[in-house]
Amino acid sequence: METRQKGPIGRPRGFDADEALEQAMRVFWKQGYEGASLTDLTSAMGITRTSMYAAFGNKEDLFRKALERYEEGPAAYVARALLEPTAREVATAFLNGAVQVSTRPDCPPGCLGVQGSLAAGDTGLPVRDMLATWRNGGVSRLHDRFRRAIDDGDLTAGTDPVDLARYLMTIGNGIAVQAAGGATREDLQRVADLALRGWPPA
Template structure:
């Protein structure tokens, strides 16, 4: 049986290079010329390896969630709900203002794609953000069962509140706010969470 020609590139390096392009320019703003320049691959190689620009972006988004957004799954492991929220928002402020990465959040900015051709990409990113919200709501439900949240607090609404702050931090970062400013917003939010007596 004939074996296919082995890939002549490091997939991790290609995905990281493509991630930086999509993160900086968004899905719609990133051209094939941008992607080939960043990855060193010809368009045919990108299509052969990833199927399409959307296929490449899906793998980039998987990488982003597993690496940049790792603060979310790590945050929900904290012992108490205040620390969960602090880690979640601090992670957002830090990840959206990296010294070697673009400002803002790939999942937020990419979801703003408006063309019909980008609709599936935008919906996928919305689903990923909703999955993060569900993860946080589940942790808030556990906190409620442990007596950290009163019965009148809907964990889903509380999770939506925290993710709205997270996404607002990302928009502020993309608009030029620096890390110190965003961490100040986190400190302000943590002074008194709205469901606390």
């Protein structure tokens, strides 16, 4: 008996998933997790809710994927900063990157990782916790880099790498909040430069 090979089940996806995720990231970046309705998201993505669920999962799943895209795209300056040869250059690249990304003319002001769930009700608590974990991961990566700088003699032995990492992250987060409130790139660059004046010597 002849067996016919079955074709793929279901209709092919009729949209660019990469571009749809880019648009979702921008909506979350601008409006936050709870502020972004499913209608806002699907309208920007150019797809139906059914297609969104099929391709990305529920809203929380979509946000997680959007955050990953943000980290690999606009927020990639963090990973690049960690590769700088000295601790001071790491700090400079980190803060300059925060200023530039928070004030890009083609993107919402501020930072998705900071503004995503600043005002979260019960339904937004998992995302608030997700973002706290994401930001703490950035602190840990800075801490590890500064610990290495101390071991290499690039920072004095009495320097606390945890405090230094939290200091930088706090300034970076503050830059994002100020940018969302309308501060200009020039204003925030002066803040970044001022923060670096007290950088511990080698």
